[in-house]
Amino acid sequence: MLSQALIEDVLAAALETGGDFADVFVEDKTINTISMIGGSVESALTGRDFGVGIRVISGLFAVYAYTNDFRRDNLLHVARQAAQAIRGTKRDLTLDLRRTVLKSEHPILILPETVSKARKIEHMRRAHEVAKAYDPSISQTSITHKDEDQKVLIANSDGLFVEDRRTRNRLYIEAVATFGNEKSVGSSSPGAHQGFEFMENLNVEEHARLAAHTAKTMVRAEFAPSGKMPVIIDNEFGGVIFHEACGHGLESTSVAKKVSVFSDKVGELVASPLVTAIDDGTIPNAWGSSTIDDEGTPTQRNVLIENGILKGYLIDKLGAKRMGMQSTGSARRESYKFAPASRMNNTYIAAGSTAPEEIIANTEYALYAKYLGGGSVNTATGDFNFVVREGYIVKNGKIEKPVRGATLIGKGIDVLQKIDMVGSNLGFGQGMCGSISGSIPADVGQPMIRVAELTVGGRKGE
Amino acid sequence: MTMDLNQLKQAVFEKGRAYGFSEMEIYYQADRATSVRIFKGDIDTFNIVERAGLSFRGEYQGTMGVAYTEKLDEASIDQMLQAARENAEVTQSEEKAELFAGSESYREARSFSDELHNTDAATLIQAALDMEAAGLAADPRIELLNSCSVVNSNSEVMIVNTKGLDCRTASTMAVCQVSALAKEADAVATAYDNAFSAASLADLDVQAFGDRVGRDAAAKLGAQEIESDNYEIIFRNNAIATLLHTYSSIFSGSNADKGLSVLQGRLGEAVAGSNITMIDDAHLPGAPGNTPFDSEGVATGRTEVIKDGQLVSFLHNLKSAKKAGVASTGNAYKAGYRGDLTTLPNNLFIMPGSQSLDELIASTKRGIMIIELHGLHSGTDAISGDFSLAALGHYIEDGKIVRPVNQITVAGNFMKMLQNVEAIGRDLRFQGTGRGACGAPSLKIKSLTISGK
Numbered sequence: 001m002l003s004q005a006l007i008e009d010v011l012a013a014a015l016e017t018g019g020d021f022a023d024v025f026v027e028d029k030t031i032n033t034i035s036m037i038g039g040s041v042e043s044a045l046t047g048r049d050f051g052v053g054i055r056v057i058s059g060l061f062a063v064y065a066y067t068n069d070f071r072r073d074n075l076l077h078v079a080r081q082a083a084q085a086i087r088g089t090k091r092d093l094t095l096d097l098r099r100t101v102l103k104s105e106h107p108i109l110i111l112p113e114t115v116s117k118a119r120k121i122e123h124m125r126r127a128h129e130v131a132k133a134y135d136p137s138i139s140q141t142s143i144t145h146k147d148e149d150q151k152v153l154i155a156n157s158d159g160l161f162v163e164d165r166r167t168r169n170r171l172y173i174e175a176v177a178t179f180g181n182e183k184s185v186g187s188s189s190p191g192a193h194q195g196f197e198f199m200e201n202l203n204v205e206e207h208a209r210l211a212a213h214t215a216k217t218m219v220r221a222e223f224a225p226s227g228k229m230p231v232i233i234d235n236e237f238g239g240v241i242f243h244e245a246c247g248h249g250l251e252s253t254s255v256a257k258k259v260s261v262f263s264d265k266v267g268e269l270v271a272s273p274l275v276t277a278i279d280d281g282t283i284p285n286a287w288g289s290s291t292i293d294d295e296g297t298p299t300q301r302n303v304l305i306e307n308g309i310l311k312g313y314l315i316d317k318l319g320a321k322r323m324g325m326q327s328t329g330s331a332r333r334e335s336y337k338f339a340p341a342s343r344m345n346n347t348y349i350a351a352g353s354t355a356p357e358e359i360i361a362n363t364e365y366a367l368y369a370k371y372l373g374g375g376s377v378n379t380a381t382g383d384f385n386f387v388v389r390e391g392y393i394v395k396n397g398k399i400e401k402p403v404r405g406a407t408l409i410g411k412g413i414d415v416l417q418k419i420d421m422v423g424s425n426l427g428f429g430q431g432m433c434g435s436i437s438g439s440i441p442a443d444v445g446q447p448m449i450r451v452a453e454l455t456v457g458g459r460k461g462e
Numbered sequence: 463m464t465m466d467l468n469q470l471k472q473a474v475f476e477k478g479r480a481y482g483f484s485e486m487e488i489y490y491q492a493d494r495a496t497s498v499r500i501f502k503g504d505i506d507t508f509n510i511v512e513r514a515g516l517s518f519r520g521e522y523q524g525t526m527g528v529a530y531t532e533k534l535d536e537a538s539i540d541q542m543l544q545a546a547r548e549n550a551e552v553t554q555s556e557e558k559a560e561l562f563a564g565s566e567s568y569r570e571a572r573s574f575s576d577e578l579h580n581t582d583a584a585t586l587i588q589a590a591l592d593m594e595a596a597g598l599a600a601d602p603r604i605e606l607l608n609s610c611s612v613v614n615s616n617s618e619v620m621i622v623n624t625k626g627l628d629c630r631t632a633s634t635m636a637v638c639q640v641s642a643l644a645k646e647a648d649a650v651a652t653a654y655d656n657a658f659s660a661a662s663l664a665d666l667d668v669q670a671f672g673d674r675v676g677r678d679a680a681a682k683l684g685a686q687e688i689e690s691d692n693y694e695i696i697f698r699n700n701a702i703a704t705l706l707h708t709y710s711s712i713f714s715g716s717n718a719d720k721g722l723s724v725l726q727g728r729l730g731e732a733v734a735g736s737n738i739t740m741i742d743d744a745h746l747p748g749a750p751g752n753t754p755f756d757s758e759g760v761a762t763g764r765t766e767v768i769k770d771g772q773l774v775s776f777l778h779n780l781k782s783a784k785k786a787g788v789a790s791t792g793n794a795y796k797a798g799y800r801g802d803l804t805t806l807p808n809n810l811f812i813m814p815g816s817q818s819l820d821e822l823i824a825s826t827k828r829g830i831m832i833i834e835l836h837g838l839h840s841g842t843d844a845i846s847g848d849f850s851l852a853a854l855g856h857y858i859e860d861g862k863i864v865r866p867v868n869q870i871t872v873a874g875n876f877m878k879m880l881q882n883v884e885a886i887g888r889d890l891r892f893q894g895t896g897r898g899a900c901g902a903p904s905l906k907i908k909s910l911t912i913s914g915k
Contacts, residue, residue, distance in 0.1 A: 028533070033802070034552070035802075037720050037722075038720065038721075040554040040555060041552050041553050041554045041555070042553070042555050043528065043549075043553060043555070043802050043803075044527075044528070044548075044549035044552050044553055045528050045529065045530075045549065045802050046528075046529040046530075046542075046545035046546070046548075046549055047529065047530040047531070047800055048530070048531040048532060048533055048538060048541065048542065049532050049800070050531070050532045050533035050538075051513065051532060060506075061504065061505055061506065061507075061508075062506070062507045062508075063507070063508045063509070063510075064507060064508070064509045064510075065509065065510035065511070066510075066511060066512070066513070067512045067513065068512075068513050068514065068515070068532045068533070069512070069514070070533075078510065078512070081510055082508075082510060085505070085508045085583070116548075117548055117549070117551070117552045118552060121552060139721055140720065140721040140722065142722070176721065176722070176845060178721075181724075182846065183724060183843075183845050183846040184843075184845075184846060185843060185845055185846075223873075226690040226871075226873075226911055226912075226913035227690040227913055227914075227915070228915060254608075257501065257606075257608065259606070259608045259643060261650075337511070337513070339507065339509070373840045374837070374839055374840035375837050375840055375841075376836055376837045376839070376840070378652055378836070380608060380643050380650055380652045381650050381651065381652060383836070383852065383868065383869065384852075385836050385837035385840075385841060385851070385852035385871070386837065386840060386841075387837065387840040387841045387850070404848075405848055405850050405873060406850060407837065407841045407850035407851060407852065407871050407873070409852045409869060409870075409871055409913075410869075411869070434839075455687075455869060455870075455871070455913055455914065456913060457850045457851075457852070457870075457871025457872075457873055457913040458850065458873060458911070458913060459850065459873035459874060459910075459911040
């Protein structure tokens, strides 16, 4: 991408005013997006992102500059501009970059660039046909195929010089149901850090049916009740509850500045003893995995909570410096347009021992959230919210009827302590996680769990 | 950039012809920005941004192919053209996109300020430091500002095609944002807001702004839940503008056409109360989304979307307008050179009324003033208009604010809510810092469901 000699000169220029660390992130990414509405290909877009991010750190002060003019003179100019913001004493510096050759932990068999668009569209068409035929109420479908092939080069003044390639494929299936004047949407969006073989092996029909089922069921459902009640959250994307309620609050971005409710709580009981939670960037070919993070540190499996006790945080280099701890390989960014920050990879609550049927059978009354959508959290107060995409009322141990329009709100530590049952059916779901360093792919996961009490925001009684 | 702009245009069009494109267009955008974030009296981060890229559209055997690149050299241009041709080959849309030859005239948008363009880093840093100091001094219970930043940016856009279109514009924008954290015993509260100016750093009035956000955070301390019930609701201007921003795709002509909007087929019908008028205006003094032309090069103007409650127009680009048999409203939008062509408002706003926020509060018997909404990307259904959102606000009884409220959700349907607006404030405020911005005055709604205790 860029020569080692040029990178050395850029790093040297970045440290000219006495910064104590500098790194360079070079990115060359090709993205393909094809969208099909109602069975016909509405648009196809191909793009190439290319740019260089240069960071200089002095103490806890970080300067970040990026450009996509990659000529030598400009890169040196940008590095010097960044250095100007640091007012230190110039040091004599010898850079000795040692090239590391990575063995990817996430094998890619079929690169997206070797697959014709027509072949990608075949899978989309199958999704459309199955979703459309699922029920007469399905009035529209929207299917999007997205693949990206990202090549990165990361080098720093500690001598690191490493390249990595991340390839991802994802299929977004959305079905709209219409019933009278009402409309409802269902979706399923499987993805992986994998080549086109992911699409070839994917049960497209099953995902299309799931999306159509949600739309069909929800459009006829009555509104969810309001108020506090027990809530059962099913596996896979249900794990977004931990992601929002706890995961973001464990990132060093907020922990290090002591603006997280989890600051200074390692070793304390912060959750129900039934809860063990892990963030793992090493799961082979998982959506949120990568061999190294965006600072070049190998990713790892980080136990965050073990039997309810807080074990650790998610830390990048700057956070490590601020906290006097080690990086956990958690530095991530959307692209060269963002300085890296501590983020999650694949975050999940570990499997428990109760069968999911047993959880439902032992519940007198609850909202059962079968599929969750996205959410958000305020890490300073711990207040989180997320939306139920497909919900039911459980009464006397049985699923009684579907309900729609529910949002769940609560406070992070509070909800973790109220988990009173953990199922055995661990599963993962894919999402895009947005935060300070942009929007990045992340898996969430969990088995079915039951929370003794959560606020359900419905609109019954309007 | 590694090529001169005119050279680049020549090179792309010449090569494009060889690839078999009959008509072609390039959309070039270059952005530069400097931003500073302050934490506890020190510079926390300082960012320098420069980026540029080129997006290409070309008609190939009757269909439009699209691709873009940020790497501007010979090989990358070839790669882009090849991809665009392949994309044209697979696109099946029944209504064909066409390149536009240009509008008769364009109104200048006055969105470039020499003063902002020449503002140096030291001035920016001082502004951010002053803002933090004001935020911290706003109330003794302000612990810190967990985000305090000022961004100064400028951008140039050029759209040129082989049909004769040649549109160019440059704009500047300064944005400041603060998130303040207040603490008292075990209670923690935060407040966030941003402000913008296309003209001058002084317009941001960073000290008054920092002070206001600080006081907002402190006022939320001691917030509690409230009983689940139906209440009279006031959406403060910032909250309702954010909600309108989330729902602006409901008014998109192409979404309506594809069955992705509840307003599909409802043109001419009363979709809101007769007291609601909604307008999109690309030439509104002081608004954030002003632009002389849209992303297809069509001259922008003013469109009445809802007039006295009646849906009178959707927001169109060329393709959706043609399909609907009307003229484009100048709402074609591309999120820079990386984006796909869609529709978006320029500055979409609800016409303000005559009452002050205090008057709206005074006329409320038992209600909640919503000042903040969360989870908008997930708790809103853009197709149906349904929402159920985490919210913060203040409880009102007999015309007076009694106490702050948190851990509640507010639920309803956006379009149905617009049929039940009881009173309209005069305090129009915009959310957003570019095209797609939405504005609203504070609105009082008869009743919505609140979930709490």
